[in-house]
Amino acid sequence: GDDAAIIDANQINSLLSSNKNVEALKLFLSSSPTGVKDPTSKKAARDLAFRILMAIKTAQMDGAISQLDQDSLDVLMKFIYAGFESPYEGSSGHLLVWHEKVFSATGIGSVVRVLADKRKA
């Protein structure tokens, strides 16, 4: 069945402010963030994803990716493409690096799942 999203925005924000960015990413990705239905909550989820992805520096990306499982990587890829789709100011360059690193871990399969899955970011 469909998992409803259970994003704990407060928890994630507090992790981000104490610089525990990778923890924030892991928590976000495992809370079924693609399960959000209404447009306002979807935008909020994308905004949160964007903040987390921008907070993690290039040098930390490989470490973060190695801690994620296959399902989380698929969700991450969905939000990367969501970021391409509706770009935030100055985000594209950083997202491109994210894309390259996630792609080398997952191959083209995760990109296919961005397109084929019913639930989008």
Place this chain on the structure above:
Amino acid sequence: MSASIQKVGPAIPIQCHAWSSDRQTIAVSHNDKLVELYKQQPGGSWNQTDILDQHDLRVNDIDWAPNTNRIVTCSADRNAYVWVQGADGKWKHTLVLLRINRAATCVRWSPQENKFAVGSGARIISICYLDEEKDWWVAKHIRKPLRSTITTVDWHPNNILLAAGCTDFKVRVFSTYIKEIEPKPSATEWGAKMPFANLMAEFSNSPTGGGWIHAVAFNEEGTRLAWVGHDSSIAVADAPSGMVMMKLKTNLLPFLSLLWIGPNRLLAAGHDCVPVLFHVDSAGKVSQGPKLEEGGNVVEATAAASAKNMFKNKDRLGQELVDSRLGTTHQNQINSMRILEGNKVEARRVSTTAGDGALVIWNLASGALAGKLAALKI
């Protein structure tokens, strides 16, 4: 050479293919309304022996029954024909009224060849059997709970159960028991009660949707059901262990066809244009093995022979090197795969047809491939 290309007609995409039981003749459809039969000649080439021309629109699937030697074809024209070869060698057709109002997408003879199943875009599976008295094929419908186009069907060895993959992202197992022509079936791992059209099991490809189902396949004993979906995944459901489903998301492009080539081995092929091996362990877990050939990357063209050619390419194509040839034998997606020699427990040769119009025969018992298969022990 473990992969050999055969030329069966022009280089137009082949939609589907099926072999005669002696494997000397192949039936192919080149993305049009015709079914062409090619027979292998002593020199190795293929000669066209017959054209089966009755359908009005594209032929979507062909199946050839090995024992009764009947061919069944189904088409976008919403019809199916059963073809029988007369004493003079000519093929005579019989129209089967499927009673559907959308294209027929896939067709398979049952193991005992007294029924065949046709999937369609009408959200209906037509189970057809021969009414001996009137000498015509009768179609019975399975409708519930199909919500979308059926893309693929496969029969359980007991001649009753049928697996169907659908574009509603689900795989289902139905009973096709027809009391007029067969005895009541005994219980299997899929359940005990099997009235016609009973849904025995239903599997969702993924909680997040998971892509259309492209191919389903029962193993030899009918205890396991494997399928591939458009989310680049392959999954196996194991009935004896309580319908447990194990899914593997791959790093490759989606697969379009699937075969069991051993009790624990699957071969899947699709948009990567090369068959890939998979292993299923005793717990039902699927793991990816090697591709049947390497060289999946685009082959780098050598630098243009002359400066003139280099500028010509730059002008015509916008790039200096012409690099549109794939490194694999097939140049386009593989959409149909059959066991040529052997069976689901031990397949020795497998045939593939693809969008490049080529038929390729893979010798799984040859040195290079046998080594890969042997190495595939997790």
